[in-house]
Amino acid sequence: MSASIEVNGHTYQLPARPTVIVCIDGCEQEYINLAVRAGVAPFFASLASRGTVLTGDCVVPSFTNPNNLSIVTGVPPSVHGICGNFFYDAEAGEEVLMNDARYLRAPTVLAAAAQAGAKVAVVTAKDKLRALLGHGLQGICFSAEKADEATLEENGIDDVLARVGLPLPSVYSADLSEFVFAAGVALLKSDRPDLMYLSTTDYVQHKHAPGTPGANAFYAMIDGYLSDLEALGAVIGVTADHGMNAKTDALGKANILYLQQVLDDRFGADVTRVLLPITDPYVAHHGALGSYATVYVPAGTDQRTVHQAIAALPGIELVLDKRSACERFELPADRIGDLVVVSDRLTVIGTTPARHDLSGLDVPLRSHGGLSEQKVPLLFNRRMANLPASRLRNFSVLSLALNHAD
Amino acid sequence: MSASIEVNGHTYQLPARPTVIVCIDGCEQEYINLAVRAGVAPFFASLASRGTVLTGDCVVPSFTNPNNLSIVTGVPPSVHGICGNFFYDAEAGEEVLMNDARYLRAPTVLAAAAQAGAKVAVVTAKDKLRALLGHGLQGICFSAEKADEATLEENGIDDVLARVGLPLPSVYSADLSEFVFAAGVALLKSDRPDLMYLSTTDYVQHKHAPGTPGANAFYAMIDGYLSDLEALGAVIGVTADHGMNAKTDALGKANILYLQQVLDDRFGADVTRVLLPITDPYVAHHGALGSYATVYVPAGTDQRTVHQAIAALPGIELVLDKRSACERFELPADRIGDLVVVSDRLTVIGTTPARHDLSGLDVPLRSHGGLSEQKVPLLFNRRMANLPASRLRNFSVLSLALNHAD
Incomplete structure (x- = not known):
């Protein structure tokens, strides 16, 4: 395959080593910090000394779809068109769901990399993102939510439950995200994709504050899988679609x-x-x-x-x-x-x-949704050379991993 | 004593029942919420149904001294003059510490209540606040930090360690705040002040995030003492001088x-x-x-x-x-x-x-210090009648407890 591709005005080196980009949905930075403090996240902890620890600004609205699409296209919603789950079509007089790929106005780096010969795999937690993230992609693309329905024709893979070795998870569970990571590890072992994008769901973060048992258990789970991915030789970049904050008063009533x-x-x-x-x-x-x-x-x-x-x-x-x-x-x-x-x-x-x-x-x-959830982690298991001086965004993660990782 | 006093332009009913105002230093609302969720704060939990749960804006800068002084004077720093621990005296060319009462430009409600015949007691964690809070006060006023040095002449009380039944706490400890509450309970039993102000230190909140074991243990301690104060018949108002936030990246490095x-x-x-x-x-x-x-x-x-x-x-x-x-x-x-x-x-x-x-x-x-730490709890163990329509401030706490509590 050629050494580099140009997508939406940016140049990306095609990966020489398997590169895994992880979007941890709703990953307020404090989740990682307090899991590390609790001693349950040794992989994350190690990044401070041997990898790269940065903070990036996500897209506002700090919602899942706009940010996932920015991450895989490398550009803001003004270019890719996805600025939420809905917009209002004033002429038609109706609210229109934007989960369909026809609303996407820019190609993804994933599709372009596959086009240039890279083996690409995408695993999302919820199925709502699959069509958008997999748009134009020749490769593997499926959701944990509908892992049992994946077919070679539609998803580039079948028999997913057996390959991953886990039962189909509930859409409202921590298991849904765990399935994404387990699938990533299974794929890296079996298919060894050059470029993989793993995107979780923020079910846990909506329910559990940083440093509390439910959150620490979730980040311990993630830490273990990231460690597995690294042991399999992956360059890993971790970011988030948005942060997360309590939206309540002192007795837990929502404001x-x-x-x-x-x-x-x-x-x-x-x-x-x-x-x-x-x-x-x-x-x-x-x-x-x-x-x-x-x-x-x-x-x-x-x-x-x-x-x-x-x-x-x-x-x-x-x-x-x-x-x-x-x-x-x-x-x-x-x-x-x-x-x-x-x-x-x-x-x-x-x-x-x-x-x-x-x-x-x-x-x-x-x-989440506001400016208060805009700061997200931007972490790598490699040192970075020649970091750009401009404002860091979560959607710089592919460029940083592919173009700047040691 | 007369039925009401006027202080700094506001009218306060003198308490008919013992009234205890508590300022929990650095009490981001989420500390209480997550302690309640963890099941360790039954007193706080009960306020949602039988008391009053509000949120107030503290003074910015969201620091301890400006807010404690606003709480006891009922007015902002533009009136009472204390806007931090230091200011720069441009003429003298030096930074001036404002811990001394001569920098205070307004009388406190506490001193005025005592003047009008109420029995008043003030217990602070750190001694730095004692002189300011006790300015002009005929009553009891001492700090946990220097509880062993309290004298009848200077503090309106002596033999404090024996009365409270606890050893002198370290200035950097959760014990310093516990001593404040223990002293409050001891005073309510022995002297039954009409009006008491208890002000803690945020040592714990600077170190422990909401919902984590160190924080929950601290709030469980507070909850127990508040329950004791209530059992002794107190009307209780709880607020904070400021909130608290992590100021770090995903690996805990300070920004x-x-x-x-x-x-x-x-x-x-x-x-x-x-x-x-x-x-x-x-x-x-x-x-x-x-x-x-x-x-x-x-x-x-x-x-x-x-x-x-x-x-x-x-x-x-x-x-x-x-x-x-x-x-x-x-x-x-x-x-x-x-x-x-x-x-x-x-x-x-x-x-x-x-x-x-x-x-x-x-x-x-x-x-803390910024706008992000401005929202604080404003909680009462009584229902409130005729709540003011204007913006609620933490320094409304005395007015709310004395003028609006059922």
Whole structure:
């Protein structure tokens, strides 16, 4: 295969050694720090002296899909087009799910590497990401969630449960992410992909705070698999799609700002439209409550008045008009509303109480979406040469691993 | 005694029942939430159904002294004058310690209540706060740190170790705070003060994250003493001087912005002066590193250029000129520099590496000082009537307990 490829304006060296990029969903840096402190993460601990420990900024909205797509394309949502799970199609008058690959506007580095001759494998926890991450990819691509349904034709692999040696995990479990790592190790042994992308789910992080037993057990599990991957010769880059914070008061009650309700009271029922791009088919663990919303303001309603009304609400950190939001967060203008709203570290944004099913929240809410979840780990089991002087992003992880690792 | 007093423009009903105000130093709300979740804080847990659970904003800089003084005076630092441990006296050319009561510009509610006939007692963890909190107070006022030195003449009480039944605690220990609570319970039994103020130290919170064993043990201890105080008939109000956050990367390395060094490189050695008002005689557990600094810019150096240079640094959340800072944070203009600098949740501000002794940091840095530590608990073991509609502050705690508790 050729020595390098160019994708979305960036050059990537094709891997000479198996390279594994891991996206730990919802990996607030403190999870790793406190697992190391608890003595259960020796692989992570060792990176401080023999690898590279950096911090990167994720994409805002600090949600799973925009960031996973940025990581595999190496560019922000303004280029790849995926800025959440939903956008509002004003012409059609409906909210449109963006899980389909036809909404993706940029090729992935994974597909380009495969095209150039690299053996590529992708394993995701939830199936919702599979179609997007595997777009145009000639290689292996399957989800833990539907591992039992993988076929050679569709996924480039079959008989996954037997290969991995684990039962099909529940979609709401730590096992779903463990399956991703176990599959990665099995694949590295059997198929030895040149480039592998493993993406977990943040079920555990939504429920367990850093340093608590449930979190430490999860990171101990990850640490063990990373150690296995390294023992098999992999260059490893670890990052996250977003961080995670408690969104509750001292007794664990969620701090929810029901923004649609506030705007309905002020401007009339459903005059404005509050869209929460965290909404997806799997919301039991966060009730579709995150720290980011976008608001559509119809002609005839003064946008400046709506803007100021939102900015004055307690719990709001930032309100930007579409143009400023697209510039600051590098978002696609045709897929966000007229305003972008970010709530503070301890607050989430809802629409109206009736539209959020909180019955699945069996523990105090932890969530993400805002600026407070933007800092994520950027870790490598190799030293880095000639680190770029520019701001580090989580979506630099492929470039760093492929172009800068010793 | 008369039914009410007026202090610093606010009216307070004198307590008909013993009222205990507790300031848990560095009590990020998540400490209580996760101790409750761990099942070790039944008193706190019960407040959700039978008491009042609120969140208040503390004073920024989110440091101990400004907030303790706001709590006992009921007003912001612009009125009481204490905006940190140090300010720079430009005329004298020296940094001045503000631990002395002559820097206090407002009477305390405690002193006024005693003046009006209430029996008042104050117990602080560290002695540095004692002189300020006890200013003008006819009553009991001593520190756990120097409990063995308390005299009737100076502290309104003697023989404290025997009364409390505990040995003199180390100044760097959880025991220092436990002594405060134990003394509170002993005093409530023996002297039954009408109004008591108990103020702990954040030694534990600087070292232990919410929900981890060291933190849960500390909050279990507090929970037990609060339960004892309640059993003795006390109306209890609990708040904090500030929250607490990890200030580290994924492997626990502190994110330190050495601001004096950056400004020296840019504008010349010691042309500007970076003052860290967290600096005090007890810095081993945080290395004098917090998320707030004030910068003095001499005549002849363009303040706007310095302002913009600082605002552009990674890790900086906010830079305000003196006027804006005094307005937003209600600070005394004569005791802050020309600029106020707040760093983000994960970053602390230092001067130069040589001026910070980090040898006492035996665990990854956790600290405070910024906007990210502004939200604190405001909890009561009574229901509240006619809560004010205005923004709740931690220094509303006395007003809420005395004027609104059922």
